[in-house]
Amino acid sequence: MADSPSPAPPFWAGPHHAARRPGLVIRARLKAALRGWFEARGFLEVETGIVQVSPGNETHLHAFATEWTDAAGARGRAFLHTSPEFAMKKLLAAGEARIHQFAPCFRAREASRLHAPEFTMLEWYRAGTDYTALMADSAALLRVAAEIGGRARFSHRGRECDPQAGPERLSLVEAFRRHAGLDLEACLDDRAAFAGAAGGIGIRVAADDTWSDIFSRILAERIEPHLGIGRPTILDRYPLCEAALARPCADDPRFAERFELYVCGVELANAFGELTDPIEQRRRFEADMAEKARIYGERYPIDEDFLAALAHLPACSGIALGFDRLAMLAAGASSVHDVIFTPWPFGEAAV
Numbered sequence: 001m002a003d004s005p006s007p008a009p010p011f012w013a014g015p016h017h018a019a020r021r022p023g024l025v026i027r028a029r030l031k032a033a034l035r036g037w038f039e040a041r042g043f044l045e046v047e048t049g050i051v052q053v054s055p056g057n058e059t060h061l062h063a064f065a066t067e068w069t070d071a072a073g074a075r076g077r078a079f080l081h082t083s084p085e086f087a088m089k090k091l092l093a094a095g096e097a098r099i100h101q102f103a104p105c106f107r108a109r110e111a112s113r114l115h116a117p118e119f120t121m122l123e124w125y126r127a128g129t130d131y132t133a134l135m136a137d138s139a140a141l142l143r144v145a146a147e148i149g150g151r152a153r154f155s156h157r158g159r160e161c162d163p164q165a166g167p168e169r170l171s172l173v174e175a176f177r178r179h180a181g182l183d184l185e186a187c188l189d190d191r192a193a194f195a196g197a198a199g200g201i202g203i204r205v206a207a208d209d210t211w212s213d214i215f216s217r218i219l220a221e222r223i224e225p226h227l228g229i230g231r232p233t234i235l236d237r238y239p240l241c242e243a244a245l246a247r248p249c250a251d252d253p254r255f256a257e258r259f260e261l262y263v264c265g266v267e268l269a270n271a272f273g274e275l276t277d278p279i280e281q282r283r284r285f286e287a288d289m290a291e292k293a294r295i296y297g298e299r300y301p302i303d304e305d306f307l308a309a310l311a312h313l314p315a316c317s318g319i320a321l322g323f324d325r326l327a328m329l330a331a332g333a334s335s336v337h338d339v340i341f342t343p344w345p346f347g348e349a350a351v
Contacts, residue, residue, distance in 0.1 A: 011343055023331035023339045030148045030330050031102060031323070034122065037144055043098040043124060048087035050104065054303040055079035056086070057285040058244050059212075059292045062108040063300065064117075079300070080106040083320055084123055085245070086306045089274070092127055092316055093309040100124035102323060113335040114266060116344050120323040131257050131273035131317035135234050138261045138269055138319070139167050141326070142232060149330030156264035156329060165231035167261070172238055180222040188239060188254055210291075215242060228262035235260045244284050246272035261321070268326060271319035278310040 009016040035045065055063030064080040081087070084103040091099055105121045126133055146154065146163035154161045176184040181201060187194035191211045198205050198214050203221060205214055227233040236259040240248055243256030257273025275281055282302065289299040324336040337343045 011341075020338055023327070023333050024341055026149050026331040027327040027339045027341075030145055030327055033144050033148050034141060035102075037141070038100045038124065041098070043100045044096060046088065046091060046096070046099045046101050048081075048084045048091070048101065048103065050080055050106075051078045052081045052086065052303070053078065053305070054086070054301050056082045057288050057300055057302060059288045059295065062110075062296075064106045064108055082107050083121055085318070085320065086303055088123060088125055088318070089313055089316075090306065090309045092125055092314060093312040096125075097127040098125070111344070113337075114322075114325060116324060116336055116340060117346075118344060119336070119340075122321045122323040122326075123318065125274075125316055125318040127314045127316040129317055131259070131271055134271045134317050134319045135167065135169070135259065138234070138271075138321070139232065141321070142263065145326050145330040149332065151330065151332065154264055154329045155332065156266055157334070159229050159264040161228050161263045162231050163263070167232035167234045169234045169236055169259075170227075171236050172255070175223050175227075175235060176218070179226050180218050182218070184239070185254075212241060215239070224262065224267065225265050228264050228266065233262040235262060243272065244288060245275050245281070247275045247277075257317075263329060266325055266329070267322075268329075269319050269321035272317065274313065274316050274318055276310060276313045276315065278307045281310055282307055 011017060011020070038045065051066060051068070055061070061082050063082055066078050066080060067075055068078055069075050081103075083105055084101055088099060088101065101121075101123050103121045103123060104118065106118055107115075108117060110117055124134075124137070142154075142163040146152070151163070154163055170178075173184050176182045182197050187197055191214070194211055194214050195205045195209070198218055201218075201222070203214070203218055205217075209217075223235075227235060237249060237252075237255040238246070238258040240246075240254060240256045243258040246256040246258040249255045249257055259271050260267050261269040261271070285302050289302070293299045322336075324340055327339040328334075328336050331339050333339050
């Protein structure tokens with residue numbers, strides 16, 4: 001019988017830490033540089049609470065639950081946030097105009113080279129600004145990361161990207177046509193047609209797969225590996241059903257003001273032109289929680305205070321960027337766990 005692989009040394013073991021330390025130093029320097037970048041542009045750095053009434057209401061988002069006890073001994077259930085989004089939007093409703101945050105976030109069922117159950121999100125918002133401004137922000141932050149890491153090009157698992165090159169802006173419709181050979185518009189309201197088209201290009205489709213399941217599988221298998229190669233890609237204008245907190249595009253309400261930023265096939269950021277209609281937002285939350293209950297047998301509460309604040313939210317745009325992933329690229333590391341000071345302690349998370 002072959003010997004079992006030796007367990008990885010603890011992160012604090014001297015030689016192991018010494019090998020990881022250059023990447024950790026780049027991470028620290030990158031955080032300082034990005035703080036300076038935001039401050040120079042009038043952003044206020046904020047700190048919002050980690051324990052929340054609701055961790056978010058997206059179907060496939062899985063949270064860490066916790067319990068608290070008040071002074072009288074009564075117990076209550078709460079959650080560690082999966083993103084600071086709800087709290088930061090409440091600050092926008094309070095009157096803040098430009099805010100950013102490096103937030104520790106927590107998501108269960110996520111562990112890979114690109115996922116850590118506990119990770120850092122860099123999130124920022126602009127009031128009174130179209131979401132295209134976030135595209136320019138994203139490109140600028142890539143250049144900062146390259147400078148801090150001393151890299152002319154980012155590289156990850158054999159793919160390279162020039163951080164100085166202007167990002168390609170690619171709609172989902174064009175991405176599906178170019179990389180999957182599918183007409184996404186023709187299948188927007190037709191699950192059967194979408195399933196047939198997916199099967200025709202060799203994508204596995206199960207009988208109980210929803211439209212969104214098929215969409216996600218095509219995106220992961222046929223499209224994402226081609227994004228951010230040579231230069232960054234901004235994947236723009238998602239179908240409205242795939243943009244839970246984004247407003248519809250003014251010229252075509254079938255699609256939403258949502259984009260994702262890709263570098264070397266790695267998704268780095270997710271941005272929205274923010275939805276400010278609390279009635280529509282409640283409808284979306286309730287639909288997503290019904291689907292979550294169907295698939296996973298659980299649902300998360302809706303943050304009523306968030307919906308109340310949404311009625312006072314100004315026109316704004318917001319973006320969440322995986323800071324660990326950006327640090328990984330800046331450091332030339334192969335896994336986000338290589339640039340996290342104290343990696344996830346409950347077993348091996350990197351695969």
